[in-house]
Amino acid sequence: MQLSTENLVLDANSAIDFQLHTTFSDGVWAPEGLIDHAKAAGFGLIAITDHDRTDTVAELQTLAAAKQMPVLVAAELSTRWRGESVDVLCFGYNPEAPALRQASTRVWDMQHANTTQAFAKMRAKGYTLIKDLLEDDEVEQAKMLATILALPSARQPQELTKLLPKLNAEFDEPALWKVMEEVGVRFEGNDIADVVAAVHEDGGVCLIAHPGRGVYYPVFDPPLLDELRAEVPIDGFEAYYPLHKPEQTAMYLDYAEKHDLLISAGSDSHGNNRDPIPYPAQHVRKLLERVGVTVKA
Numbered sequence: 001m002q003l004s005t006e007n008l009v010l011d012a013n014s015a016i017d018f019q020l021h022t023t024f025s026d027g028v029w030a031p032e033g034l035i036d037h038a039k040a041a042g043f044g045l046i047a048i049t050d051h052d053r054t055d056t057v058a059e060l061q062t063l064a065a066a067k068q069m070p071v072l073v074a075a076e077l078s079t080r081w082r083g084e085s086v087d088v089l090c091f092g093y094n095p096e097a098p099a100l101r102q103a104s105t106r107v108w109d110m111q112h113a114n115t116t117q118a119f120a121k122m123r124a125k126g127y128t129l130i131k132d133l134l135e136d137d138e139v140e141q142a143k144m145l146a147t148i149l150a151l152p153s154a155r156q157p158q159e160l161t162k163l164l165p166k167l168n169a170e171f172d173e174p175a176l177w178k179v180m181e182e183v184g185v186r187f188e189g190n191d192i193a194d195v196v197a198a199v200h201e202d203g204g205v206c207l208i209a210h211p212g213r214g215v216y217y218p219v220f221d222p223p224l225l226d227e228l229r230a231e232v233p234i235d236g237f238e239a240y241y242p243l244h245k246p247e248q249t250a251m252y253l254d255y256a257e258k259h260d261l262l263i264s265a266g267s268d269s270h271g272n273n274r275d276p277i278p279y280p281a282q283h284v285r286k287l288l289e290r291v292g293v294t295v296k297a
Contacts, residue, residue, distance in 0.1 A: 001057070001058060001061060001095060001096060002061065002065065003061055003073065004061055004064035004065050004069070004070045004071050005045065005070050005071070005072055005073075005291070005292065005293055006292075008045065008070050008292075008293045008294070009293075009294040009295075009296065010044045010045060010281045010288065010293060010294070010295050010296065011044070011281065011295075011296050012280065012281055012282040012285075012295055012296055012297065013280045013281065013282065014043075014044030014045065014280070014281040014295075015041070015042055015043045015044055015278030015279065015280070015281075016043065016044060016045045016046065016047075016265065016278075016279055016280075016281050016283075016284065016288075017038070017043065017046050017047070017265070017266055017267050017269070017276040017277055017278065017279060018046070018047040018049070018072070018074065018089065018091070018238075018264045018265055018266045018279075018284065018287075019047065019049050019076070019089065019209065019210075019238065019241075019264070019266025019267060019268045019269075020034060020046055020047065020048050020049060020266070020267065020268075020269050020276060021048070021049065021050055021051070021076075021268070021269065021270045021271075022034055022048060022050055022271075024048075024050040024053045024056045024152060025050035025051040025052070025053055025076075025152045025153075025154040025155070026051060026152065026154040026155045026158065026270065027050070027269075027270040027271050027272075028270060028271035028272045029269070029270070029271035031048065031056075031059070031060060031063060032063055032067075034046075034048065034271070034276075035060075035063050035064060035067045035069050035071065036067065036069075037275070037276065038069055038276060039067055039068070039069040041275075041276065041278065042278070043069070043276065043278065044070070044281060045070045045071075045072060045281070045288075045293065046069070046070075046071055046072070046276065047071070047072040047074035047089075047091060047266070048060055048071055048074060049074045049075055049076040049089055049090075049209075049266070050075060050076065050152070050154075051075075051076050051077075051078060051087075051152070051153070051154035052075065052076075052077055052078055052104045052107040052108060052152075052153055052154060053075055053104065053152065054075050054095065054100050054101045054104045055101065055104070057073055057095035058095070061073075061095075072091060072092065072291065072293075073091070073092060073093060073095050073204075074089065074090060074091045074092075075089075075090050075100070075104065076088070076089055076090070076209055077090055077100070077103060077104065077107070077189070077190065077195045077199075077206075078107050078154070078187060078188065078189035078190070079189045079190050079191065079192035079194075079195050080189045080190070080191060080192065081191075081192040081218075081228065081232075084217065084218050085187055085189060085216060085217055086189075086192055086208060086217060086218065087208075087209040087210070087217070088192065088195055088196070088199075088206050088207065088208055088209060088234075089206070089207045089208075089209045089238060089264060089266070090195070090199045090204055090205070090206050091204055091205050091206075091207070091264070091287065091291050092203070092204045092205060092290065092291030092292065093199055093202040093203055093204025094202045094203045094204070097201070097202035097203065098202075099197075099198035099199075099201040099202050100195075100198045100199055100201075100202045100204070102198070103190050103194060103195050103198045106190055107153055107188055107189060107190060108153045110188035110189075111153035111154075111156055111157075111187075111188045112149055112153070112156075114156075114184065114185065114186055114188055115145075115148055115149060115156045115157075115160065115185075116145065116149070117184055118160060118180075118183050118184045118185040119144075119145050119148070119160065121183040121184055122160070122163065122164075122183050123141065125183065144163065148160065153188070154187075157180065157185050157186070157187055160180065160185055161176060161177075161180060161185075164176070164179070192228075192232055192234075193231065193232045196232050196233060196234060196235075200233070204291070205235040205236070205262060205287070205290055205291065206234060206235050207234065207235055207236045207237050207238055207262060207263075207264050207287075208220060208228075208234060208236075208237040208238065209237075209238050209266075209268075210238055210241045210243065210244070210266075210268065211225075211237045211238065211252065212241070212243075212244045212245070212248040212252070213241065213243050213244070220237070221251070222251070222255055225237075225255060229259070234261075235261065235262050235290075236256055236261035236262030236263050236264065236287070237252060237256070237261070237263065237264070238263070238264040238265065238266055239252035239253050239256060239263040239264070239265070240263070240264070240265035240266070240279055240283055240284075241265075241266060241267075241268065242267060242268065242274065242277065243268075262284075262286055262287045262290060263283070263284060263286070263287065264284055264287055265277075265279035265283050265284050266279075281295050282295060
């Protein structure tokens with residue numbers, strides 16, 4: 001496969017954004033539209049990190065070549081560590097190698113099983129009705145489920161919540177997700193050690209996404225990073241992220257320098273929350289050089 005980043009050289013101030021999401025997972029950007037936007041905005045390189053999608057690389061690289069807009073091979077993989085969700089950003093892996101592709105397929109299979117089981121439990125509790133007339137209509141219920149299962153795995157839990165219009169109206173987001181947890185809805189993921197091993201086997205690097213974001217994820221401080229690194233050979237983390245506080249970014253930069261780790265920079269743009277952010281390439285020079293991109297002094 002011909003990659004759009006082959007022999008790529010960037011200026012130190014070239015704009016990059018290494019966390020972007022399209023309709024291939026849970027974003028609203030059309031892949032072509034996102035690439036067009038990045039080119040028009042003057043980006044030198046972007047990474048489209050759709051959740052658990054390693055099967056779209058060829059299509060993205062074809063678009064990148066046609067648009068003459070370099071796109072780094074990348075994906076955001078859903079993982080679990082100590083029972084909690086930890087998303088990891090995978091960069092520069094060989095898209096034709098099998099290990100990471102198999103890991104993403106496992107997530108797809110696990111999420112399909114979870115969606116099917118949760119839907120059945122929601123029906124048993126009478127939660128799934130959009131219209132009262134659908135309550136006893138087995139054909140319509142089957143169509144609902146089939147429609148959700150046809151979506152990317154990262155979208156399926158959110159789509160299940162849309163079957164609960166009354167609860168959506170009455171509860172805030174945390175309360176709504178508590179109800180969803182009660183019927184067994186969860187974002188599935190591989191063990192983080194398995195994903196890191198797969199990325200390394202396929203020649204790439206693996207970084208923790210938005211380590212200071214919190215909410216549905218653990219907030220990584222130096223002691224927790226020490227604990228994770230004692231168990232898993234993670235390559236670094238996303239230090240530059242729009243929801244990180246300045247002191248968090250400074251802490252991550254200091255920790256990365258102390259332990260010789262890679263750092264990334266990403267907006268987490270889904271197309272309905274924020275536009276891509278033009279981080280300077282020099283912020284992630286070590287990462288770029290690790291994946292074969294030259295950054296001028």
